[in-house]
Amino acid sequence: MDDAIVFTLNGKQVRYAGSATARLLDVLREDYRLTGVKCGCREGECGACSVILDGRLANSCMVAMGRVDGGTVTTIEGYRETARFKALDEAYASVAAVQCGYCIPGMVLASECILAKNPHPSEAEIRVGISGNLCRCTGYNAIVKAIGIAAKEGEGLW
Amino acid sequence: MREISEPVPKKDHAAKMDGSAVYVADWPHKDMLHGKFIRSPHARARVVEIKLPPLPAGYFAVDKNDVPGINEVHIVMDDTPVYANETVEYIGEPVLMLVGPDEDEVKRLADETQVVYEELPPVLGIRNFDTVFFDYRYDKGDVAAAFAAADQVYEEEFETGYQEQAYLETQGMIARYSDGKVAVHGSMQCPYYIHGAVAKATGLAADKVRIAQDITGGGFGGKEAYPSILACQVAVAAYKAGGRPVRVVFDRREDMEYTSKRHPSLCVYKAAVKDGRVTALDIDILYNAGAYTTLTAVVLQRGVIAASGAYNIPNLKVRGKGVKTNTAPSGAFRGFGGPQTFFAIEMMMIHIAKALGEDSLAFRLRHLARQGDTTSTSGRYHFPVPLPAMIEAVDQASDYRRKRAEYSKAQTGRFRKGIGMSLWFHGAGFTGSGERDHIKAVARLRKRPDGRVEVLASQTDMGQGIKTTLCKIVAKELSLPLERVFYENPDTDRVPDSGPTVASRSLMIVGELLRQCAIQLRERWRDGEEQTVEEHYKEPDFLLPFDLDHFQGDAYPTYSWAVAAAEVQVDSLTGVQEVLGAWGSFDAGTPIDQNILRGQMEGGFLQGLAYASMEQMEADGKGRIRNNSLSDYIIPTAMDVPVMEAQAYVEEYPDGPYGAKGAGELPTVGGAAAYLGAVEQALGGASLGRIPFGAEDALSVLRADAPKEVG
Ligand code: FES
Ligand code: FES
Numbered sequence: 001m002d003d004a005i006v007f008t009l010n011g012k013q014v015r016y017a018g019s020a021t022a023r024l025l026d027v028l029r030e031d032y033r034l035t036g037v038k039c040g041c042r043e044g045e046c047g048a049c050s051v052i053l054d055g056r057l058a059n060s061c062m063v064a065m066g067r068v069d070g071g072t073v074t075t076i077e078g079y080r081e082t083a084r085f086k087a088l089d090e091a092y093a094s095v096a097a098v099q100c101g102y103c104i105p106g107m108v109l110a111s112e113c114i115l116a117k118n119p120h121p122s123e124a125e126i127r128v129g130i131s132g133n134l135c136r137c138t139g140y141n142a143i144v145k146a147i148g149i150a151a152k153e154g155e156g157l158w
Numbered sequence: 159m160r161e162i163s164e165p166v167p168k169k170d171h172a173a174k175m176d177g178s179a180v181y182v183a184d185w186p187h188k189d190m191l192h193g194k195f196i197r198s199p200h201a202r203a204r205v206v207e208i209k210l211p212p213l214p215a216g217y218f219a220v221d222k223n224d225v226p227g228i229n230e231v232h233i234v235m236d237d238t239p240v241y242a243n244e245t246v247e248y249i250g251e252p253v254l255m256l257v258g259p260d261e262d263e264v265k266r267l268a269d270e271t272q273v274v275y276e277e278l279p280p281v282l283g284i285r286n287f288d289t290v291f292f293d294y295r296y297d298k299g300d301v302a303a304a305f306a307a308a309d310q311v312y313e314e315e316f317e318t319g320y321q322e323q324a325y326l327e328t329q330g331m332i333a334r335y336s337d338g339k340v341a342v343h344g345s346m347q348c349p350y351y352i353h354g355a356v357a358k359a360t361g362l363a364a365d366k367v368r369i370a371q372d373i374t375g376g377g378f379g380g381k382e383a384y385p386s387i388l389a390c391q392v393a394v395a396a397y398k399a400g401g402r403p404v405r406v407v408f409d410r411r412e413d414m415e416y417t418s419k420r421h422p423s424l425c426v427y428k429a430a431v432k433d434g435r436v437t438a439l440d441i442d443i444l445y446n447a448g449a450y451t452t453l454t455a456v457v458l459q460r461g462v463i464a465a466s467g468a469y470n471i472p473n474l475k476v477r478g479k480g481v482k483t484n485t486a487p488s489g490a491f492r493g494f495g496g497p498q499t500f501f502a503i504e505m506m507m508i509h510i511a512k513a514l515g516e517d518s519l520a521f522r523l524r525h526l527a528r529q530g531d532t533t534s535t536s537g538r539y540h541f542p543v544p545l546p547a548m549i550e551a552v553d554q555a556s557d558y559r560r561k562r563a564e565y566s567k568a569q570t571g572r573f574r575k576g577i578g579m580s581l582w583f584h585g586a587g588f589t590g591s592g593e594r595d596h597i598k599a600v601a602r603l604r605k606r607p608d609g610r611v612e613v614l615a616s617q618t619d620m621g622q623g624i625k626t627t628l629c630k631i632v633a634k635e636l637s638l639p640l641e642r643v644f645y646e647n648p649d650t651d652r653v654p655d656s657g658p659t660v661a662s663r664s665l666m667i668v669g670e671l672l673r674q675c676a677i678q679l680r681e682r683w684r685d686g687e688e689q690t691v692e693e694h695y696k697e698p699d700f701l702l703p704f705d706l707d708h709f710q711g712d713a714y715p716t717y718s719w720a721v722a723a724a725e726v727q728v729d730s731l732t733g734v735q736e737v738l739g740a741w742g743s744f745d746a747g748t749p750i751d752q753n754i755l756r757g758q759m760e761g762g763f764l765q766g767l768a769y770a771s772m773e774q775m776e777a778d779g780k781g782r783i784r785n786n787s788l789s790d791y792i793i794p795t796a797m798d799v800p801v802m803e804a805q806a807y808v809e810e811y812p813d814g815p816y817g818a819k820g821a822g823e824l825p826t827v828g829g830a831a832a833y834l835g836a837v838e839q840a841l842g843g844a845s846l847g848r849i850p851f852g853a854e855d856a857l858s859v860l861r862a863d864a865p866k867e868v869g
Contacts, residue, residue: 036176043410045787092175096165099621099623100620101174102326127800134795135796136323136325138757138761141802142753
């Protein structure tokens with residue numbers, strides 16, 4: 001009777017009764033009003049729509065809802081409640097790594113995935129880790145620097 | 159370092175960081191109507207008939223007949239129609255908009271709409287123009303005599319392609335008409351430009367038009383004029399919708415293919431050399447305007463004025479034409495006409511030096527303009543030209559001279575290296591008397607009874623940090639903590655017209671106006687009262703008046719300066735080029751915030767390098783732009799230029815706040831020649847004159863029997 005898609009969204013279990021072919025990006029933005037998930041292309045090219053899906057960074061515009069069933073999704077709205085976010089927040093602010101902000105929710109989640117895998121990444125590793133997230137404003141240096149600062153200042157968090 | 163330069167957390171940081179910032183696409187839109195454009199599939203055609211499918215209740219179409227005012231978008235000239243007239247002039251030109259409550263249904267109806275066209279032969283390609291929108295010319299000295307007396311004469315052609323702004327947030331606008339007033343909000347740089355345009359298109363009085371900026375996800379010039387067009391189209395739809403808001407948010411392909419980009423250019427430079435010095439330049443410039451004039455006049459003016467670069471060339475003849483082709487109108491992009499001619503003059507100087515057997519940097523140093531020299535338009539460099547010191551700073555950071563010498567030796571391995579350097583300026587603020595005659599900026603401060611101070615200005619923050627820097631200036635003059643000074647996104651119902659957020663003018667001009675406001679408020683401050691103070695722009699009195707008809711006088715009050723070096727490695731097997739490092743020195747006067755200036759330098763510098771290397775966009779033989787996605791038009795990722803160092807050089811400008819001058823555009827303007835100069839060296843001394851320069855281009859140089867020589 002119930003073929004709803006059940007998944008964990010920002011720590012809470014939710015039931016999605018819509019189509020299994022709907023895009024996760026659209027569902028997050030429209031159905032759950034999580035507009036921190038940005039749409040920059042809908043083609044998997046920009047990373048603005050990044051979420052953490054089962055522990056890995058994913059472009060939500062390329063994920064069908066069927067894939068999410070039983071899984072765990074974290075968006076910026078969930079992640080911002082964490083101590084790790086706070087460390088990244090301070091680090092990004094300290095070097096003015098946020099310009100127009102459109103890439104930033106995705107960048108923050110990419111930062112989390114880099115540090116979760118490797119709490120002490122090299123600059124090169126950071127650059128690889130955010131290479132799926134386009135930023136047209138910053139030239140990336142400040143973001144790379146911010147992730148390095150968060151790793152240092154947030155010692156023990158990751 | 160001045161105290162004001164010390165970095166602070168940006169005013170807009172928190173909301174953008176935690177995802178709560180509301181951009182135009184983020185407004186709840188369950189109750190909005192969605193608009194979708196039906197666009198011309200032809201580069202040029204007559205619109206014969208529009209055949210609409212049966213429209214369900216609540217769905218309607220909007221076209222030129224629905225424009226309540228005048229079917230023209232007010233920009234510089236007003237030739238851009240809100241909705242297409244009898245003809246369409248480029249692929250993608252909107253003929254009509256379908257509007258309705260369900261987005262999918264609107265799409266279906268749009269697919270079923272048929273427009274019958276009678277195709278007309280288009281004009282495509284910058285060389286094939288038959289309509290000249292603008293034709294400028296100026297002279298300095300006696301070019302004919304200099305050429306007659308020359309030892310050598312060199313001639314070369316330079317070509318640049320489109321560059322797409324690729325702001326990460328696409329264009330979008332929401333409009334609503336109620337109680338006789340139209341309100342539009344969305345992603346934009348210039349609320350008052352839109353205000354004027356919407357008033358004209360709707361025929362409504364100025365006080366019946368309200369324009370408000372939403373948080374804007376990047377602009378880079380792409381949201382200077384284009385939002386006026388989109389706002390008029392959406393406002394007209396809202397006028398017809400009778401109270402329901404109408405929303406249009408572009409998808410990426412629509413945005414990349416049909417909105418404005420940097421003008422492609424074709425420049426022919428002829429130089430007279432006498433005793434090893436360039437004595438005259440005879441320059442012909444073509445900018446591809448696309449189908450309508452939009453901002454071409456002003457973009458071209460800036461390009462024409464910068465045609466002789468940072469050099470003191472006594473004799474000049476410069477002609478610049480903005481020509482029509484049947485492609486999407488070109489427009490503003492950071493640098494605004496400067497990158498094209500700076501690319502040309504830098505390559506020209508490098509090539510002449512090579513022909514003369516002189517080191518290209520030494521050659522350029524010998525020609526540099528100095529304080530007190532006349533500019534290309536016979537104005538003055540009133541302030542010091544710090545390029546020599548900046549060159550030394552970049553040389554030190556990049557090891558340019560040593561590498562240049564090393565890489566000039568024959569390279570035979572698979573990977574070959576080169577390093578290049580370029581020098582440039584950016585005229586700060588509007589060209590000529592635009593600020594005085596057209597903009598007439600007004601800025602205000604309002605003190606609340608609780609002692610908090612609000613900045614009232616029409617400057618938009620699209621990421622560049624203007625909210626923070628303007629507040630910093632006011633807080634400093636009033637000795638208030640920064641938290642007590644605030645700046646909301648501009649709304650024309652609430653703020654005066656302090657001018658558009660363009661031309662690297664906001665901090666220099668409006669920042670200084672607000673500093674004056676703060677001084678006024680400080681002197682009149684009364685605790686517990688609401689107080690408002692206002693300041694109006696006054697032109698600095700040292701200026702030699704600019705005559706736009708003849709391009710004579712001070713085109714700019716002052717200049718921001720830059721030097722960049724780029725080191726490139728070319729894979730001789732594949733032609734693939736890799737930037738090993740890029741180093742820049744940028745003089746934008748006093749940084750009002752070191753971090754913010756650094757962000758402008760780094761972001762802008764990367765855009766300037768990518769312009770020459772990877773950002774490739776072309777219209778095909780039918781006038782269609784095929785590079786319309788982020789997989790077909792490649793912008794840099796974090797891995798493309800892993801070593802990029804930008805340093806600030808400070809030459810204070812006395813008429814800017816605390817010595818600040820234009821910062822936003824400067825870093826993008828001139829990196830291209832540093833890049834191509836490096837590629838030339840890596841390719842064994844070829845002479846190149848075209849950007850973007852890709853792997854295929856490198857391979858064809860490597861395959862050619864001998865590199866082509868200039869001159
Ligand atoms: S919106 Fe998903 S990658 Fe661009
Ligand atoms: S801050 Fe604008 S795209 Fe990254």
